[in-house]
Amino acid sequence: MGAGKTTIGRLISQSMDKDFYDLDKVIEDNAGADIPWIFEREGEDGFRKRETQALASVAQSDKGDSVLATGGGIVMREENRDILRENALVVYLYASVAQQLYRTSKSNHRPLLQTGDPKATLKKLFEVRDPLYREVATLVIETDSRHPRSVANKVLDAIKRHLKEETTTS
Ligand SMILES: Nc1ncnc2c1ncn2[C@@H]1O[C@H](COP(=O)(O)OP(=O)(O)O)[C@@H](O)[C@H]1O
Numbered sequence: 001m002g003a004g005k006t007t008i009g010r011l012i013s014q015s016m017d018k019d020f021y022d023l024d025k026v027i028e029d030n031a032g033a034d035i036p037w038i039f040e041r042e043g044e045d046g047f048r049k050r051e052t053q054a055l056a057s058v059a060q061s062d063k064g065d066s067v068l069a070t071g072g073g074i075v076m077r078e079e080n081r082d083i084l085r086e087n088a089l090v091v092y093l094y095a096s097v098a099q100q101l102y103r104t105s106k107s108n109h110r111p112l113l114q115t116g117d118p119k120a121t122l123k124k125l126f127e128v129r130d131p132l133y134r135e136v137a138t139l140v141i142e143t144d145s146r147h148p149r150s151v152a153n154k155v156l157d158a159i160k161r162h163l164k165e166e167t168t169t170s
């Protein structure tokens, strides 16, 4: 949370002239309710079920030609990691816990952080999720000391380099 997935995803989709989806928005549209409401009524489990359904449906309907920003917890389920690996070039936007805390502090739309100690929560989630992101990612991009436009340019360059390497080695 706060790595910049939604912000950077939108920027790179514009630069690449591709459609952009934010999985949280897909979940909200399907549910006709926002994420805090889903967590309140259905708990995290209910949200995760909706998240997997939404990911599977985007992966199935999309021809692999769009940019998808996921929610931060997408790597928690093995099923989701398999879908990502099989259908996408996955970019892990790395942000330190300090940056995550700073960037998420302006919004109260993340139910998991509506606790007395969001820093401790982010730290705990980071310890579990960072290795899972590294396992599933094609590219890892560091975001801490960069503005969104500069992160987006770094992602675009890394994708171009990766695709070029893929064509020269195949
Ligand atoms: N590289 C960055 N540097 C500074 N602020 C950023 C950066 N990336 C995103 N932000 C800001 O942090 C907040 C959270 O970004 P968001 O894209 O919603 O993250 P995520 O979708 O990963 O939770 C937003 O206010 C956004 O403008």
Ligand SMILES: O=C(O)C1=C[C@@H](OP(=O)(O)O)[C@@H](O)[C@H](O)C1
Binding pocket: 001, 002, 005, 006, 024, 035, 070, 071, 072, 073, 074, 109, 110, 111, 112
């Ligand atoms: O990390 C998580 O478990 C979550 C991250 C959120 O998305 P962002 O990572 O875009 O904030 C959203 O999916 C939900 O609040 C749960």
Ligand SMILES: [Mg+2]
Binding pocket: 005, 006, 007, 024, 069, 070, 071
């Ligand atoms: Mg987001």
